[in-house]
Amino acid sequence: MLDFGVIVSNFKFLIVQGLFGWGGFAGGTLRLAIPAIALGFVLGIFIGVARLARSRWINLPATLYVELIRGVPLVMVIFWIWFIVPQLLRLPIPEYGVALTAFVIFEAAYFGEIVRAGIQSVPRGQVEAATAVGLTAAQTMRFVVLPQAIRNMVPALVTQMIVLFKDTSLASIIGYVDLTKAAQIVNNREIKPFELYLFIAVVYFAFTYAMSRFARRFERRLTAA
């Protein structure tokens, strides 16, 4: 019957290797999720700003990018990168590189929409005032609009970060050893699927729930300020 000892005996592999990614070979949910969130957000800022650009040559490609990516499943994007990038560069790319590229490209479209909504939430008068005191368009964006926009974006951003954190489990499809793949590997040896998958469900839950709790506290502090 149920035997949760399997988790204790494989704890080091599941958590140290699968979740954090410390140790011998490349892997780890957090080692993939943290750079993916950071890079996806940075690319998302550019896309969000580009969508609002006045020039059609800038906003049309950005809009097409967002609409295209948002109409396609993440699994499909991962397969695209997996097949296409090695063909283009003519050299084998490790799973980590493929997964990171796919997540950044995919999530940037969603982050871009959040950034766009955040920028649009800043009152027009702020831009006019910044122009009036002599800031250039780039300075206005950098010093006036973005700081306020980011503040308004925090709830949606954290939700998207949680989504991305969960999405990293799909990297296991191409063989990247994250928490999900680690559980699969242990299960192939021990055949304890119920215990193992329930355990990693609880681990994922602990992280995402903590993130959403933290976001709620942070939000309250921001509105108080």
Added chain:
Amino acid sequence: MNYQFNWSVLWSGQSGVWLLQGLITTVEISALAWVLAAALGILSGALRTVPWKLARALATFYVEFFRNVPLLVWMFFWYFGVPPLLPRAVQDWIFNHSAEFWAGMFALGVYHGARMSEIIRAGILSIPRTQFEAAMAMGLTTFQAYRLVIVPIALRLIVPPATNDSLNLLKNSSVALTISVAELTFQTRQIETYTAKAIEALTAGTVIYLVLCVGIAAIMARVERRFAIPGLIARGG
């Protein structure tokens, strides 16, 4: 790049049939999962707003636990984890009746039910409290007030965000390929394996997903206009 394009692989041989079968399976699993998600979402979304503490706690647990864990983990859990705990005869029966399809459908429906629940709860909370009080004053029970007043109004308010999440459900059905449900992404991979033409196969799958998503979004935009309640505008992401 030294790649020889050969688009005819998409209509020669078996590819066309595979794509069509994949499309049908994707639509089937998504439609069934959507019905399950809507039922669970309406039920748990409504329970989270009722004045009964135990019901609220149970519904909150369901929503928080199921939507905060990756769909892929739920697929593995329902397909590999749960069946071995069932009696032998039941196990044999489900594995003879496309267990992967039903496990995938169940995982997708339960996961999206939790997300739908949040949307419906937000819709209910956006209805002025006086509606509920008026229903009570008319002599309706709490159950009747929800069934006849609160839920019907909420459902009309949440068309935009519910559409958005329904499209997410459709796209997420691709995760079912991990438990070997032969849906659209699975068939795309299969064409790639048989023809070694990755770009053509992936393009075909991508275009079908795009057409599905854009088509559904266009239809739902009309539904939204048709069901909008004048004076009550709820816009959501």
